[in-house]
Amino acid sequence: MSRGYNFSAGPSMLPEPVLRRAQEELLEWGGERASVLEVSHRGKAFVALNDKLEADLRRLLGVPSNYAVLFLQGGATQHFAQIPMNLAGPDDSADYLVTGHWSTKAVAEAKTLVKTHVVATGEAGKFTSVPERAQWQLTPGAAYLHVTPNETIQGVEFEEVPDVGDVPVVADMSSNILSRPVDVSRYGIIYAGAQKNMGAAGLTLLVIRDDLLAHKPRPLPNILTYAAHAKEKSLLNTPPAFAFYLTALVLEWIDAQGGLAEMARRNRAKTDMLYAAIDGSNGYYRNPVDPRYRSRMNVPFTLHDAALDEAFLSESKAAGLLTLKGHKAVGGMRASIYNAMPLEGVRALVDFMGDFARRHG
């Protein structure tokens, strides 16, 4: 048996050196004579890990000092609900830009908590593009504007949010966090589940500006209050310790590779290669996304004849190219090529696609 190239959308491929190190350290972590799974989160070693995790994340992502960095649970989905709880009262308005599957889910979860307004939606175009800023109908006085800079299922991504004045921008970056440099100061909140580009499921990163943290728009239990988690430096209750540990290793790996600028360069190289193969296939393969908004992380594509899908999936799997089946909302295939996917993996996929097209005509 040998590891394949895993194109899963999430949980997804992790850097092999990270898995090897976790394997080596599983029985005895540091000088603890026990596994990281078995030590107290109040002990010196784990507190030091937590401090380093935060410091490394701040440095890599360039988080300004007036932001808190929280490591929470619940996945992005829980924060679809927890963000309106913390940022808005029941009578407040909150704006949502709808660009695909996940932003649609985000509005649905917020509906019972706040007056949601969709500022624009790409639904009429089947979410193959992002509505232009001129079409956005912002609500005056909205508590925040929620955006999803990378739609994992539709494969639509936009780089920076256009100017929207003073309204805090809340961004679900679950599937493109740490894939390129980001100007954090343009956001009120950036949040992301760890299992796509940052580590293991069970950990959710939330970067929040101090003034939003101080805001108390409704009574909330402590456990749901971001300020309470900030006060306890993410250790309000027992954290998912192994997920903290794995993300710390992933951050060290990114750092050693050259940081986010290098991640961005590699992700551009990988996607340039894959989109060129799709566009150069004379319609054998097709990606429907507006080229200005094609994702650098998730590349959906269809075959010219859906009857070939089964053969494509079984042959690619046999070639060690795993989990290429597309989401049912879009059909066809999807190659997720997060930071941990090496260029060689994409080259192997592109070679396979060319070979498959020749053999199946």
Ligand SMILES: *Cc1c(COP(=O)(O)O)cnc(C)c1O
């Ligand atoms: C995967 C994903 C989610 C859902 O994450 P969970 O951790 O399962 O809650 C939300 N938003 C985006 C953009 C995603 O890619």
